Amino acid sequence: RAAVSGDLGRTAFRAVPPNRRDALVTPEGFRSDVVARWGDPVEKGAPRFDVRRQTPDSAAQQFGYNCDYVGVLPISGSRALLVVNHEYTDPNLMFPADVYDEDTQKRIEILSHGMSVLEIVRGRTPGSWLRADHTRARHNRRISARTAFTMTGPAAGDARLRTTADPAGRTVMGTLNNCAGGTTPWGTVLSGEENFNQYFDASGDLDPRYADSYKRIGVTGAGRGWSSVDPRFDLTTEPHEPFRFGWVVELDPSDPRSTPRKHTMLGRFKHEGANVAIAKDGRAVAYMGDDERGDYLYKFVSRDKMKKGEGAAARRHNMTLLTHGTLYVAKLVGDGTEDGYDGTGEWIRLTSDTTSYVEGMSVADVLIDTRLAADKVGPTRMDRPEDVEPNPVNGKVYVALTNNSNRGSATLPVDEANPVGSSMTRPSLGAPLEQKSGNRNGYVLEVTPARGDHATTTFTWDLMLVCGDPAAQETYFAGFDKSKVSPISCPDNVAFDSEGNLWISTDGNVLGSNDGIFRVPTAGPDRGKVEQFVTVPRGAEACGPLLADKDRSLFVAVQHPGEIDGATFEAPASTWPHTDDFPRPSIAVVYKHA
Numbered sequence: 001r002a003a004v005s006g007d008l009g010r011t012a013f014r015a016v017p018p019n020r021r022d023a024l025v026t027p028e029g030f031r032s033d034v035v036a037r038w039g040d041p042v043e044k045g046a047p048r049f050d051v052r053r054q055t056p057d058s059a060a061q062q063f064g065y066n067c068d069y070v071g072v073l074p075i076s077g078s079r080a081l082l083v084v085n086h087e088y089t090d091p092n093l094m095f096p097a098d099v100y101d102e103d104t105q106k107r108i109e110i111l112s113h114g115m116s117v118l119e120i121v122r123g124r125t126p127g128s129w130l131r132a133d134h135t136r137a138r139h140n141r142r143i144s145a146r147t148a149f150t151m152t153g154p155a156a157g158d159a160r161l162r163t164t165a166d167p168a169g170r171t172v173m174g175t176l177n178n179c180a181g182g183t184t185p186w187g188t189v190l191s192g193e194e195n196f197n198q199y200f201d202a203s204g205d206l207d208p209r210y211a212d213s214y215k216r217i218g219v220t221g222a223g224r225g226w227s228s229v230d231p232r233f234d235l236t237t238e239p240h241e242p243f244r245f246g247w248v249v250e251l252d253p254s255d256p257r258s259t260p261r262k263h264t265m266l267g268r269f270k271h272e273g274a275n276v277a278i279a280k281d282g283r284a285v286a287y288m289g290d291d292e293r294g295d296y297l298y299k300f301v302s303r304d305k306m307k308k309g310e311g312a313a314a315r316r317h318n319m320t321l322l323t324h325g326t327l328y329v330a331k332l333v334g335d336g337t338e339d340g341y342d343g344t345g346e347w348i349r350l351t352s353d354t355t356s357y358v359e360g361m362s363v364a365d366v367l368i369d370t371r372l373a374a375d376k377v378g379p380t381r382m383d384r385p386e387d388v389e390p391n392p393v394n395g396k397v398y399v400a401l402t403n404n405s406n407r408g409s410a411t412l413p414v415d416e417a418n419p420v421g422s423s424m425t426r427p428s429l430g431a432p433l434e435q436k437s438g439n440r441n442g443y444v445l446e447v448t449p450a451r452g453d454h455a456t457t458t459f460t461w462d463l464m465l466v467c468g469d470p471a472a473q474e475t476y477f478a479g480f481d482k483s484k485v486s487p488i489s490c491p492d493n494v495a496f497d498s499e500g501n502l503w504i505s506t507d508g509n510v511l512g513s514n515d516g517i518f519r520v521p522t523a524g525p526d527r528g529k530v531e532q533f534v535t536v537p538r539g540a541e542a543c544g545p546l547l548a549d550k551d552r553s554l555f556v557a558v559q560h561p562g563e564i565d566g567a568t569f570e571a572p573a574s575t576w577p578h579t580d581d582f583p584r585p586s587i588a589v590v591y592k593h594a
């Protein structure tokens, strides 16, 4: 591959030290621009953002709150589509006091969830990008609670998916709590519906038929009060509405009139995201994490093979790949030796689109209550599996395991794949390390599919990184010299550059510093050399990340800047990106200074 100036996979940089600055900090020689902020116009008729004059209608046309997943799909040499998830809302930071009534706030919050598609254009410096004029961007689109989604796969239309508004159980308005995601080899975007359980209230009793199901996924009836503005969020009268969330969503951003879909074949749980690799025989394999303490890693293998080419027929076919196939859950066994944390594993079948492999559960049962199904087959309870992504260069799969404060307890003992039961943290930057129970800093797990084929059902694995302060005894950086790495805590999302380097974003750093983004070689003498490339502003988590444009651009989603305990609109912990006197979750692009 010809070297390109500004290639972030190859360029050396001086690691950004841990800090608490209210800034997006990059290494010397690099700069960042804000591409899209909460409230920026997306759809053609979107009004100008005014934080004191927000309305549900404006929110439905403007860039939503708390950007998370970032996809970039080129549409020409100078233009691309930016696809972003809006995971959740924080009324304390979104609304000035005494401006809005509660129900108006709720309506604005509902419509500030979802996704955005917006055209971006190259800036002057290679690697830089700007938001295109939204009035001339025909792909621009806000996906919100006003957008209809079609349910696909074997559980579509199941009695549990039927509601007053949708007696057929096949059409759902909106998508909620979209966290990470992935761009498919056929040019669509997948998005995971994660903590959807929090949106449902109960005006009375819960339906006893669903007690086990609700309990396993955390649907309690203690919601956000949204039922006062939309009755579908009342479990007592609409017990099925929660079954319509917790899916992987597929969006075709190239067609602004396309109907996004929720794929039941990929199971229902707290989906962090989904990333697709193509098996040797051409089938699509989607890797997925269920982000909860003690939950599981999953993969789906399609029945049909991907068709190559850009033509409409190939595209139509590939858009069906996630509707038929087999869903698996992972079991990891340590080898019991002292040579590091590693071992073997297997993918255990849960169901195909026609046959359930879980006793006493139908295909639809397995897909709708995937956690309950998996519980029956003995998979490995992991420390919050977040983003799971195949590395296109070495064919291995990388899993961000954020943390687990319960690990090491009687109900969740350590094992070789989850070996840390107490770890060192730092209450503030520069303070001495303190021991806390549980796995507080997380891991990066490396999975090697048998014969290098993503469709196989066995694999080997190793913990490439045991995160934390390198000074802490429990940490491990793939054997790299611990005196030469950046501290890293709570890995959340992962991405790769064309060299196969791993890029990691963090959420919830417990080492006293702001969160950030790190580059780590996965091969060669520098394997395990974790270097901090970016820190995000105070109170924010770092999302995305995504390398684009021949690796000259690093897209970063700065989610919930200023969100610390007790922060309010009037007293935020951050005002980033410093265009206003309050924080605005935004997408930024980092590139080499010209």
Ligand code: FEO
Pocket (backbone or CB within 6 Å): 087, 179, 180, 194, 272, 291, 386, 492
């Ligand atoms: Fe939304 Fe698991 O992070």
Ligand code: CA
Pocket (backbone or CB within 6 Å): 334, 335, 336, 337, 338, 339, 340, 341, 342, 343
């Ligand atoms: Ca071992």
Ligand code: CA
Pocket (backbone or CB within 6 Å): 179, 180, 272, 386, 492, 493, 507
């Ligand atoms: Ca996440």
Ligand code: CA
Pocket (backbone or CB within 6 Å): 180, 181, 387, 389, 493, 494, 495, 544, 545
């Ligand atoms: Ca990712």
